[in-house]
Amino acid sequence: RRGKDPTEHYPEVILNNFTTRLGHSIGRLFAALFPQNPQFVGRQVATFHNQRDFIFFRFHRYIFKNEKKVGIQELGPRFTLKLRSLQKGTFDSKYGEYEWVLKRHEMDACRRKFQL
Numbered sequence: 654r655r656g657k658d659p660t661e662h663y664p665e666v667i668l669n670n671f672t673t674r675l676g677h678s679i680g681r682l683f684a685a686l687f688p689q690n691p692q693f694v695g696r697q698v699a700t701f702h703n704q705r706d707f708i709f710f711r712f713h714r715y716i717f718k719n720e721k722k723v724g725i726q727e728l729g730p731r732f733t734l735k736l737r738s739l740q741k742g743t744f745d746s747k748y749g750e751y752e753w754v755l756k757r758h759e760m761d762a763c764r765r766k767f768q769l
Contacts, residue, residue, distance in 0.1 A: 661695075662694060663691050665693070665699070666683070669702040669703065679708070697728070712731070714728055753768070
């Protein structure tokens with residue numbers, strides 16, 4: 654938390670490593686949370702990084718040190734997400750239809766296959 658507070662500019666959104674069919678759906682969901690017209694003047698970046706089915710969120714500002722070097726400054730917040738289910742349509746906890754549900758016992762057997 655060394656950087657200044659975030660400004661009111663819309664950030665750029667970076668989706669990293671959402672390559673599977675389910676990953677594309679989740680990536681579109683996260684991209685829809687932010688406006689589609691980033692304001693590059695604020696130099697802010699919101700990053701969603703998928704690694705081993707965990708989604709890491711970081712918020713940075715990039716700073717040009719000179720013509721060849723660029724540094725980043727973490728603004729916060731930062732958090733990690735684990736997908737438990739993906740429901741079709743609008744949220745309905747009782748009669749909703751699910752596209753994907755985390756099955757712990759099936760997924761623990763093979764640690765080499767990842768869903769996102």
